[in-house]
Amino acid sequence: MSTQAVAAREVFNAMHASQPDEVVSCSTADDVAAAIKRAREENLRVAVRAGGHSIAGLSAIDGGMLIDLAPMNGVQVDPERKIAKVGGGALWSELDQATQAHGLATPGGVVSDTGVAGLTLGGGYGWLRRKHGLSSDNVLEAEVVTADGRVLHTDADSHRDLFWAIRGGGGNFGVATRLKFRLHELASIVGGMLLLPGSPEVIEGLVAAAEAAPEELSGIANVMVAPPLPFIPAAQHGQLVVMALLAYAGDAEAGERALAPFRALADPIADMVQPMPYAGLFEPADEIEVVEESARSLFLDRFDRAAAEAVVEHLRASTASMAVAQLRVLGGAMARVPAEATAFAHRDRRFMAAVGCVYEDAADRPVHHAWADGFAAALRRDGRPGVYVNFLSDEGPERVREAYPGPTWDRLVEVKRRYDPGNLFRLNQNIPPAPGPA
Numbered sequence: 119m120s121t122q123a124v125a126a127r128e129v130f131n132a133m134h135a136s137q138p139d140e141v142v143s144c145s146t147a148d149d150v151a152a153a154i155k156r157a158r159e160e161n162l163r164v165a166v167r168a169g170g171h172s173i174a175g176l177s178a179i180d181g182g183m184l185i186d187l188a189p190m191n192g193v194q195v196d197p198e199r200k201i202a203k204v205g206g207g208a209l210w211s212e213l214d215q216a217t218q219a220h221g222l223a224t225p226g227g228v229v230s231d232t233g234v235a236g237l238t239l240g241g242g243y244g245w246l247r248r249k250h251g252l253s254s255d256n257v258l259e260a261e262v263v264t265a266d267g268r269v270l271h272t273d274a275d276s277h278r279d280l281f282w283a284i285r286g287g288g289g290n291f292g293v294a295t296r297l298k299f300r301l302h303e304l305a306s307i308v309g310g311m312l313l314l315p316g317s318p319e320v321i322e323g324l325v326a327a328a329e330a331a332p333e334e335l336s337g338i339a340n341v342m343v344a345p346p347l348p349f350i351p352a353a354q355h356g357q358l359v360v361m362a363l364l365a366y367a368g369d370a371e372a373g374e375r376a377l378a379p380f381r382a383l384a385d386p387i388a389d390m391v392q393p394m395p396y397a398g399l400f401e402p403a404d405e406i407e408v409v410e411e412s413a414r415s416l417f418l419d420r421f422d423r424a425a426a427e428a429v430v431e432h433l434r435a436s437t438a439s440m441a442v443a444q445l446r447v448l449g450g451a452m453a454r455v456p457a458e459a460t461a462f463a464h465r466d467r468r469f470m471a472a473v474g475c476v477y478e479d480a481a482d483r484p485v486h487h488a489w490a491d492g493f494a495a496a497l498r499r500d501g502r503p504g505v506y507v508n509f510l511s512d513e514g515p516e517r518v519r520e521a522y523p524g525p526t527w528d529r530l531v532e533v534k535r536r537y538d539p540g541n542l543f544r545l546n547q548n549i550p551p552a553p554g555p556a
């Protein structure tokens with residue numbers, strides 16, 4: 119364990135740059151336990167960082183102690199048993215590289231520089247969600263250091279309540295120092311970007327095609343104004359487009375068949391969908407310096423022409439430098455897990471939407487926040503609440519509750535009381551151990 123004054127791994131979002139009093143760089147579970155014990159003794163605020171990609175900036179802390187897990191990035195793959203053991207600070211790129219060397223994979227996110235632990239503890243939506251479920255659905259066991267400094271092994275037989283809670287409940291219950299995943303055979307995929315005109319017809323049709331597609335196919339439709347990128351014809355720059363990112367987890371011929379309905383929606387502006395290794399989906403992203411952003415996410419049960427029109431209307435109305443609506447069709451393997459089986463309980467929701475914009479000047483924040491709220495309200499016409507915890511910004515306790523529907527919240531509070539009664543782990547989308555302010 120080493121203690122340093124500067125963060126070893128930067129946070130993704132420059133909006134959330136911060137200065138902890140100390141960064142405790144941990145290499146083992148015992149390092150984490152020692153840091154936690156000292157934080158308790160000295161009454162320090164504690165933040166935990168794996169990949170640094172918290173959308174709400176929850177792994178950034180001013181003052182207090184940052185437990186930095188970046189050195190715990192080991193990955194061990196057992197190709198015979200199809201399992202991988204992953205350190206609590208590993209990135210998806212590290213896990214994917216190790217598993218793909220054996221033609222195997224476990225569901226991760228859609229970019230490779232997020233942390234395995236941060237993404238998995240909240241649920242984990244990626245390119246394999248309809249075929250193999252969420253990242254957290256593939257966790258077989260975990261090692262967790264709890265607020266009292268114990269290093270616990272948890273799985274379906276031991277500390278079952280904790281095992282249930284960490285699959286969706288985020289970092290509320292302790293620091294995950296190791297996760298064991300189930301792996302699946304995945305030699306290659308058919309995937310890439312299909313760029314289509316951003317009309318209401320195409321947006322509605324694309325969502326319908328994604329829902330009708332075989333479970334091997336998962337994707338994201340990004341509706342946005344076309345940026346001046348080299349692969350986009352100049353005539354399209356500034357026009358509304360759908361940048362559909364598609365992944366078919368199966369052989370090339372079946373993939374081509376599954377993709378035909380998408381290609382038939384309109385003459386593609388660009389078609390880069392092709393057979394490739396799974397890792398090919400994770401090309402390094404353009405470095406976008408996010409200065410200010412306003413974003414909202416929600417689940418939907420209906421997506422019709424009126425919703426598609428609302429998407430077009432709100433994107434056109436945005437005055438930000440960039441605005442986007444991201445649409446994901448759910449279902450398949452992730453929907454077959456019973457709602458009560460894990461702390462991620464939104465199993466029956468059909469779609470997930472995220473709307474957001476980026477801009478430069480904090481003074482414009484109220485305008486853009488109002489835009490994002492209005493956009494989300496226009497999509498949520500059924501009035502049913504629900505949000506994915508890892509896509510929450512800093513939106514207050516009511517929105518955190520929306521992440522845990524029905525009896526899930528009460529059960530999480532019980533588990534929190536058992537493992538972290540003093541709410542040491544509160545720099546997260548917090549589940550307080552007692553009602554009222556934490």
Ligand SMILES: Cc1cc2nc3c(=O)[nH]c(=O)nc-3n(C[C@H](O)[C@H](O)[C@H](O)COP(=O)(O)OP(=O)(O)OC[C@H]3O[C@@H](n4cnc5c(N)ncnc54)[C@H](O)[C@@H]3O)c2cc1C
Nearest residue numbers: 168169170171172177206227228233235236237243289294
């Ligand atoms: C560019 C980008 C793309 C994304 N894409 C996806 C996506 O495709 N699918 C998806 O599901 N989500 C996605 N997300 C959301 C992502 O799942 C969350 O932001 C997640 O928290 C990031 O994990 P991290 O380890 O990188 O973050 P960090 O900022 O390091 O951690 C976030 C929080 O997770 C908790 N945490 C992290 N590690 C541990 C640990 N080992 N033990 C206990 N608690 C821990 C802590 O509470 C911490 O505050 C994306 C986010 C970004 C910024």
